[in-house]
Amino acid sequence: MIRASDEPVSNVVDGSDDRRIRVVGLGGMNEIGMNCFAVSYGSDTLIVDCGVTFSHRDLGIDVIHPRFDYLEAISSTIRGLVITHGHEDHIGAIPYLLRKFDVPIFAPPYAKALIEERFEQHEPFHPLRLVATQTETPFEIGCFRIETLPVHHSVPDATALVIGTPGGTLVHTGDFKIEHDPIGSVAFPEERLRELGDEGVLLLMSDSTNSDVASVAGNERSVRDELDRLIQEAPGRVVVAVFGSNIERIRSITQAATRTKRHLCLLGRSIRKHVRIARELGLFLDTPLNVISGDRGREMDPASLLAVASGTQGEPMAALSRLARDDMPELSLEAGDTVILSSREIPGNELAIFEVQNAFEQRGIRVIHRRSHPGVHVSGHACRDEQGALLDLVRPMHFLPIHGTFHHLRRHAELAEERGIASTLVAQNGDIVAVDQAGLSICGRTRTGRVHIDHQQALDENIVRERELLGRLGAATVAIAYGTDSQTVRGVRVSSRGFLSQGENQDDVHREAEDFVSRKLARLAPGEREAERVQTVAHKSLRQFLGTRFGRKPLVTAIVIGDE
Ligand SMILES: [Zn+2]
Numbered sequence: 001m002i003r004a005s006d007e008p009v010s011n012v013v014d015g016s017d018d019r020r021i022r023v024v025g026l027g028g029m030n031e032i033g034m035n036c037f038a039v040s041y042g043s044d045t046l047i048v049d050c051g052v053t054f055s056h057r058d059l060g061i062d063v064i065h066p067r068f069d070y071l072e073a074i075s076s077t078i079r080g081l082v083i084t085h086g087h088e089d090h091i092g093a094i095p096y097l098l099r100k101f102d103v104p105i106f107a108p109p110y111a112k113a114l115i116e117e118r119f120e121q122h123e124p125f126h127p128l129r130l131v132a133t134q135t136e137t138p139f140e141i142g143c144f145r146i147e148t149l150p151v152h153h154s155v156p157d158a159t160a161l162v163i164g165t166p167g168g169t170l171v172h173t174g175d176f177k178i179e180h181d182p183i184g185s186v187a188f189p190e191e192r193l194r195e196l197g198d199e200g201v202l203l204l205m206s207d208s209t210n211s212d213v214a215s216v217a218g219n220e221r222s223v224r225d226e227l228d229r230l231i232q233e234a235p236g237r238v239v240v241a242v243f244g245s246n247i248e249r250i251r252s253i254t255q256a257a258t259r260t261k262r263h264l265c266l267l268g269r270s271i272r273k274h275v276r277i278a279r280e281l282g283l284f285l286d287t288p289l290n291v292i293s294g295d296r297g298r299e300m301d302p303a304s305l306l307a308v309a310s311g312t313q314g315e316p317m318a319a320l321s322r323l324a325r326d327d328m329p330e331l332s333l334e335a336g337d338t339v340i341l342s343s344r345e346i347p348g349n350e351l352a353i354f355e356v357q358n359a360f361e362q363r364g365i366r367v368i369h370r371r372s373h374p375g376v377h378v379s380g381h382a383c384r385d386e387q388g389a390l391l392d393l394v395r396p397m398h399f400l401p402i403h404g405t406f407h408h409l410r411r412h413a414e415l416a417e418e419r420g421i422a423s424t425l426v427a428q429n430g431d432i433v434a435v436d437q438a439g440l441s442i443c444g445r446t447r448t449g450r451v452h453i454d455h456q457q458a459l460d461e462n463i464v465r466e467r468e469l470l471g472r473l474g475a476a477t478v479a480i481a482y483g484t485d486s487q488t489v490r491g492v493r494v495s496s497r498g499f500l501s502q503g504e505n506q507d508d509v510h511r512e513a514e515d516f517v518s519r520k521l522a523r524l525a526p527g528e529r530e531a532e533r534v535q536t537v538a539h540k541s542l543r544q545f546l547g548t549r550f551g552r553k554p555l556v557t558a559i560v561i562g563d564e
């Protein structure tokens with residue numbers, strides 16, 4: 001296994017004479033989320049997926065997308081963006097990409113509908129040129145011939161990509177799992193993948209999310225049966241919390257509603273959006289939707305109500321949290337009702353989810369989750385046996401694990417080696433991976449990083465760091481009344497936020513700080529009292545005072561107000 005290296009950043013971007021395929025992860029390597037890959041051959045580049053990640057929500061950051069520096073450097077070679085499926089970590093950054101690049105987008109129907117919906121809220125600089133991909137219809141972009149294959153995952157229309165290039169064939173699995181008895185009509189494309197393996201696949205890039213998890217992800221059919229049983233047995237109202245994009249799961253709940261003669265109530269904007277799009281695309285044709293409008297939930301006999309709610313991650317404004325706080329106009333739960341969390345916790349969200357769970361339990365509402373009832377959820381990502389099966393079908397010459405932290409990628413590369421694939425590589429975001437018949441290697445590095453978005457505006461790293469510091473340390477301000485002509489300090493005022501309780505003590509500390517700063521300023525020789533110097537000394541001395549007094553230094557701002 002070749003490990004990611006710290007090779008110096010190089011500008012291997014003009015590959016017109018390069019007969020190797022170059023693959024660069026701008027996101028999605030060394031992390032789960034923010035997937036975005038550039039695949040180049042000669043002077044043509046294809047972008048695969050363009051996703052976001054979520055963190056720093058407490059700092060007011062809505063989403064984070066990859067830096068596009070590398071794409072800017074090779075912009076004249078970009079021929080198109082191909083989307084594997086409609087999850088946010090694969091499509092969420094498209095509006096930001098289109099602010100910079102005029103790129104045609106090829107996406108499976110469900111993802112296409114979601115992207116179109118998103119563009120009603122965003123105004124990108126470049127127009128949306130969006131084409132639906134069909135699994136039986138290959139298409140060409142630049143020198144690439146793309147074939148999309150249907151795979152199983154937790155959103156409709158998930159696809160793997162077969163990317164034919166003059167230098168050889170790449171297979172990119174997208175996010176996948178293998179179900180042998182799927183609820184839906186789509187069978188996993190084993191035959192086609194085996195055929196591709198027989199013909200020879202140069203490089204396989206495969207989903208590593210569950211490379212630590214033994215066996216298989218489990219199938220949706222078993223979740224349907226378990227939910228059905230739990231809903232049947234539950235005495236009062238039942239609320240099932242799911243990811244809105246998990247349409248198969250919502251269909252199962254819908255069918256359970258019909259079987260148990262309950263009325264279905266959809267709670268939360270994201271659930272209603274996904275169900276609407278799914279219906280428009282004909283995905284509910286065989287499932288009668290006995291949906292009642294939200295405001296009828298309260299009138300219903302408890303035993304005849306089943307609700308689907310968004311907010312599985314404990315998001316405070318989502319339907320589930322609002323139900324937990326009993327702050328939902330459509331519905332109120334009571335002791336004896338049941339809440340089923342048919343989802344997994346995204347790492348980092350555990351505390352918020354526990355809070356929601358506790359709020360229900362304190363009110364006598366039963367909460368069923370996968371820790372106590374493993375059957376209420378299955379992952380949408382392949383576990384080790386499925387990853388192994390895929391490797392056995394494709395039998396690539398080289399293997400590049402994607403969609404995982406370093407640990408996940410390394411474990412997946414080890415699995416490939418166990419399956420007899422000698423050439424594997426654990427790369428990181430920004431590595432320029434070159435591949436041909438002769439080998440797989442890192443031939444350079446390019447700049448990568450994260451762009452934080454707050455209300456659709458990009459914030460630079462400094463602002464994010466400042467917000468972090470403000471949250472952690474608080475802030476203090478020193479204002480100096482300054483006689484400009486005489487270069488004299490006429491008064492000093494200090495105030496602070498976020499580290500002193502209000503009251504006398506706060507005022508006392510502020511006065512002490514003012515005295516301290518004043519004394520420091522008084523020591524300045526007459527020739528040193530120009531405004532700039534006064535500001536620097538005030539800033540430094542307030543930091544010094546607070547550091548000595550409290551053992552920490554909040555963010556300090558010094559303002560000099562002249563009398564001109
Ligand atoms: Zn996905």
Ligand SMILES: [Zn+2]
Nearest residue numbers: 087089090175
């Ligand atoms: Zn994903």
